[in-house]
Amino acid sequence: EAQVTQNPRYLITVTGKKLTVTCSQNMNHEYMSWYRQDPGLGLRQIYYSMNVEVTDKGDVPEGYKVSRKEKRNFPLILESPSPNQTSLYFCASSPSLQNEQFFGPGTRLTVL
Amino acid sequence: DAKTTQPPSMDCAEGRAANLPCNHSTISGNEYVYWYRQIHSQGPQYIIHGLKNNETNEMASLIITEDRKSSTLILPHATLRDTAVYYCIVRLESRDTPLVFGKGTRLSVIA
Numbered sequence: 518e519a520q521v522t523q524n525p526r527y528l529i530t531v532t533g534k535k536l537t538v539t540c541s542q543n544m545n546h547e548y549m550s551w552y553r554q555d556p557g558l559g560l561r562q563i564y565y566s567m568n569v570e571v572t573d574k575g576d577v578p579e580g581y582k583v584s585r586k587e588k589r590n591f592p593l594i595l596e597s598p599s600p601n602q603t604s605l606y607f608c609a610s611s612p613s614l615q616n617e618q619f620f621g622p623g624t625r626l627t628v629l
Numbered sequence: 630d631a632k633t634t635q636p637p638s639m640d641c642a643e644g645r646a647a648n649l650p651c652n653h654s655t656i657s658g659n660e661y662v663y664w665y666r667q668i669h670s671q672g673p674q675y676i677i678h679g680l681k682n683n684e685t686n687e688m689a690s691l692i693i694t695e696d697r698k699s700s701t702l703i704l705p706h707a708t709l710r711d712t713a714v715y716y717c718i719v720r721l722e723s724r725d726t727p728l729v730f731g732k733g734t735r736l737s738v739i740a
Contacts (some may be wrong), residue, residue: 521672560673560716560730575727585740607672615722617663622674 519544521621523608529597529627530598538593538609538624548611549591550575551583555602560607567614571582598628633717638735641711648705649734651717654698660721662693663728664702666713673716673730676702707738 521542530625534563542549550565552575562575566585580602582594591610595602605625634652641647653662663678677684677691679700684691690703704711716733 552730559732562727562729565727576729600657605670609672614727617675617678618673618728622672623670625670 518559520621521608521610523621523624525624526622527625529629531629532599533597536595536598538606540591540593540621541589542610543589544619545588546610546612547588548613549585550609551591551593552607552609553577554607557603563593600628602626603628633719633731634671635717635731635734637732638737640737640739641707642740643709643740644706647707647711647736647738649702649715649736651702652697652699654717656697660719662691662700663718663720664689664691665716665718667716668713709738709740712736712738
């Protein structure tokens with residue numbers, strides 16, 4: 518089944534403890550991106566990647582890192598999480614920017 | 630990308646057509662209109678997109694006015710499972726313009 522998977526789906530952590538949220542797609546898509554969603558602010562893009570080894574900042578990249586070493590994986594790294602990064606995170610992929618995006622199920626992160 | 634304006638919420642009776650409007654008065658000639666929806670905290674789901682002509686697929690129809698300043702997403706027979714937030718997005722189809730989600734319209738389908 519064609520899909521975008523994210524792990525973990527739920528995570529509660531403490532300030533400053535490094536964490537990684539994984540994202541994987543099995544559709545051989547070139548384009549992948551990360552969004553966060555907060556009440557009243559809608560979906561905002563954090564980072565995106567046009568292809569392997571190519572990443573760019575979105576609207577809210579501060580406090581996040583990403584890497585794209587393989588086409589299928591696009592992990593989101595929080596080196597030193599803070600409470601303002603408590604949010605619902607979505608990963609998405611598409612064959613290219615010209616095509617519709619497929620979203621993962623989301624990761625709900627709480628930073629205490 | 631052109632900005633869009635959508636009503637914050639709408640209600641629709643189950644089985645009736647849901648017509649969701651979107652204004653995009655500053656749209657340029659090569660910008661597409663995309664619709665996505667998000668069912669309670671799930672990942673957004675692509676519905677349909679178009680440039681000038683009306684489009685239809687198994688989920689919905691998209692009607693774009695002749696001047697392209699507004700569009701309407703039509704769900705022909707709304708069901709309770711169509712209750713969601715619907716996002717109208719206008720963007721260039723180029724490599725440097727990712728999706729920008731606004732606040733959307735919260736559609737409630739009522740039994």
